[in-house]
Each structure stands twice: as structure tokens, then as C-alpha cells.
Amino acid sequence: MKFHTRRPTALAAILLSATLALTACGSDDTGSDSEGGDSGSGGGDLSMTMLPKNLGNAYFDTSTKGAMSAADELSIDLEEVGPETGSPDAQVSYINTAAQQGKDALILSANDPEALCDAIDEARSADVKVITFDADTNPECRDLFINAATSEGIAAKQLELISEQIGGSGEIAILSATANATNQNAWIEMMEAELAENPDYADIELVDTVYGDDEDQKSFDQTEALLQNHPDLKGIISPTTVGIAAAARYLSDSEFKGKVALTGLGTPNQMREFVEDGTVTAFALWNPGDLGFLATYAAAALVAGDITGEEGDSFDAGELGTFEVGADGVVLLGEPFTFNTDNIADFDF
Structure with missing residues (x-):
């Protein structure tokens, strides 16, 4: 590196x-x-x-x-x-x-x-x-x-991080950008394939994929909806910097802070406060x-x-x-x- x-x-x-x-x-x-x-x-x-x-x-x-x-x-x-x-x-x-x-x-x-x-x-x-x-x-x-x-590297890194953070088992969801975003969709497809094929992830279930359209408020609202619709949710992957910041903001001021893991792709400056306050353990980016x-x-x-x-x-x-x-x-x-x-x-x- x-x-x-x-x-x-x-x-x-x-x-x-x-x-x-x-x-x-x-x-x-x-x-x-x-x-x-x-x-x-x-x-x-x-x-x-x-x-x-x-x-x-x-x-x-x-x-x-x-x-x-x-x-x-x-x-x-x-x-x-x-x-x-x-x-x-x-x-x-x-x-x-x-x-x-x-x-x-x-x-x-x-x-x-x-x-x-x-x-x-x-x-x-x-x-x-x-x-x-x-x-x-x-x-x-x-x-x-x-x-x-590479799409493979990005997908693998995000699954590795969420698996570590939820102890290798439980329900997870994805909060993506737009439904037609080329890079987002490639990463999601590879994460789905890896979840289906890799025995290390046999106990992890992807229960939902939602789209915040790279809008802060919509991503914030989609985070809230995910948690309401999936009461057993243990983790969220957001492979978009808009989404992960909005989701972190929601979690940081909710009962789910420290209970529902969040990872994905973000920048240090936007995520610093959420790492320092314990909302987010780890995330990735270039x-x-x-x-x-x-x-x-x-x-x-x-x-x-x-x-x-x-x-x-x-x-x-x-x-x-x-x-x-x-x-x-x-x-x-x-x-x-x-x-x-x-x-x-x-x-x-």
C-alpha cells in the first residue's frame, strides 16, 4: 500500500x-x-x-x-x-x-x-x-x-468488514446509491455471489437492498425504514459515501447505536465523528x-x-x-x- x-x-x-x-x-x-x-x-x-x-x-x-x-x-x-x-x-x-x-x-x-x-x-x-x-x-x-x-476487491472488503462486526452471523442489508449506478450494482452482485458461495458467510443473510439515490435525506429515511422493516437486522453495508454518512447520522442518535453495525465506503473527514463516537467501527475507501x-x-x-x-x-x-x-x-x-x-x-x- x-x-x-x-x-x-x-x-x-x-x-x-x-x-x-x-x-x-x-x-x-x-x-x-x-x-x-x-x-x-x-x-x-x-x-x-x-x-x-x-x-x-x-x-x-x-x-x-x-x-x-x-x-x-x-x-x-x-x-x-x-x-x-x-x-x-x-x-x-x-x-x-x-x-x-x-x-x-x-x-x-x-x-x-x-x-x-x-x-x-x-x-x-x-x-x-x-x-x-x-x-x-x-x-x-x-x-x-x-x-x-477492482469490483471483486471492493465487494470482498465490505463483506469482510461487516462479517467481523456482526460476529459472522445475522441479517444484513445494503443501502446503495441509485438503482442504475454501474459501480454500485457490480459490487452488490459480487457481494450477493460471495454470500451465496463462500462458506465463511453461510450464517449471514442479505435481507434487503434499498436505494437512497445519493441524496442525504432519502438515504437517512431509507436507513430508518430498514430498521423498522427488519427488527432483527444486525448490519448495514452502504457502498456509497452519501449513504454511509446519512446512515451513520441516523444510527448515532438512535437506540440502534452500538447494536446495528454499519460499514461501506466513506471518507475519513465525513466519518471521523462516527468512528470516534462508536457508531462505526471500520469502513473503507480509496x-x-x-x-x-x-x-x-x-x-x-x-x-x-x-x-x-x-x-x-x-x-x-x-x-x-x-x-x-x-x-x-x-x-x-x-x-x-x-x-x-x-x-x-x-x-x-
Whole structure:
């Protein structure tokens, strides 16, 4: 496991996935305007657009900070744009605009694996390189995918954590993001398969999967509903930073604190108080700042022709080191890392 320190605004780095999405909050470096958002790092020879799933989301604020840091190093003119809500339809107009503006590259976290492909195809036909990060499209729709961690690794880590926290037996539920979120669904499918096939989890039963749509209040309400509908529930996995924070907030002020375990994917800053007060024992994530940083370096290498996106291509990503393109044009950042009371004070993102 490598740890990086870039600068105070670039977040203590961890090579881990995910993404995921956090409680809505602003960012000094990546704020949005009142009409759908737009912030940038400018002055370079290359021009790129950063399109997260939605604005006002601290997870993507962090990934954009990392992207802006890389853009500064590479003298790239990079702007962030995006919708207020996380839906595929809301992203299409921004993809079209990037093509019309003749951007060199579009760095995209996709709200749907299929629905964006027509717009992406038009952008690519206009010589825009399309790099997905955090959440992918179908491989044929884009040039590269910057993956935070393997789906298998993320699913395995979350099951490992919940099993430890509930003593290896009992009912659990999943609080996910949106029903069509590519990464969330992949992780859930793998967790379901692992629960069915791994004898270590024979005494754990997944009783429900619900969706908070990456909205804080809806995720909070879904947590309450899970506990009402499943009185024997022993644990909740929330593989989304919005969901885990909302669920932790509910549990921390309820009779279920210390009785129902909660784990999933979150950031240290958003989860610190819940770890320190005993609501949450441990959770996992990768560094979204590094994910945006890596995606920008990959986009630059692709535009420059240093790589084509073929398996075996390699490129430099600054202080993160050298990375290789894998099968289906996937570049892997790292493996999930566990945060707990022993280490959470060491991180600031």
C-alpha cells in the first residue's frame, strides 16, 4: 500500500475504489456556479472537461481537486461542469457541449453504462478522447476507464468488514446509491455471489437492498425504514459515501447505536465523528483525489499519443508513478484501505 502527500489541498493519498459519492458540500477549489457549475484550472495547450455524476457532492469535489492539481502540473486548461442531480439524461448536454467546443478530452463519471453511449460516440467522432473514472460505461463507448479498485476487491472488503462486526452471523442489508449506478450494482452482485458461495458467510443473510439515490435525506429515511422493516437486522453495508454518512447520522442518535453495525465506503473527514463516537467501527475507501489526478494524467497521455488505450500501454502519472493499461482499457488505481479508530486521525480528506 503506497501513501502519498501532494499538498494541503490535494489530500493525503491512499491507493485503494470508489466511489461513490458523499454528502453534499462545497469546495473552495471546485465550486459550481448557479447554473450548473463550472470551475477550472486554465492556461494550457490542452483543453479538457471534467464531468462528475453531479455537482455539490464532496466525493467529486475531491476528485476534481486532484484533477485540477494534475492539470496545473501538465499546463492543461481543465474545467468542471455537471448537473445538480445524478442522472444520465442530465449529463448528455454536457457531453454534447464538450464535443461542440472541440475539447481534447472529456473525463466522465458515468451515471449509466448504456444511456450515455450515443452522446459519447458523437464526441469521440469529433476527436474528443473520453476517459471514464469512478463509474464506467460499456468499454466500447470510451477510450479508457480509470478504476479505483477492482469490483471483486471492493465487494470482498465490505463483506469482510461487516462479517467481523456482526460476529459472522445475522441479517444484513445494503443501502446503495441509485438503482442504475454501474459501480454500485457490480459490487452488490459480487457481494450477493460471495454470500451465496463462500462458506465463511453461510450464517449471514442479505435481507434487503434499498436505494437512497445519493441524496442525504432519502438515504437517512431509507436507513430508518430498514430498521423498522427488519427488527432483527444486525448490519448495514452502504457502498456509497452519501449513504454511509446519512446512515451513520441516523444510527448515532438512535437506540440502534452500538447494536446495528454499519460499514461501506466513506471518507475519513465525513466519518471521523462516527468512528470516534462508536457508531462505526471500520469502513473503507480509496482516495478520490488520486483518482482524478490519475484520470487527468491518463487523458493527457492519450491525447498526446503516448498511449492508445491498448492493453500493455504504460504511462507516467507524476508522483503516483507508472501505470499500465489492462484488459478492456482499464487502468487500476489500487486496492481498498480500511479506516478505523487506530488510523483515522492520520488522514485529512
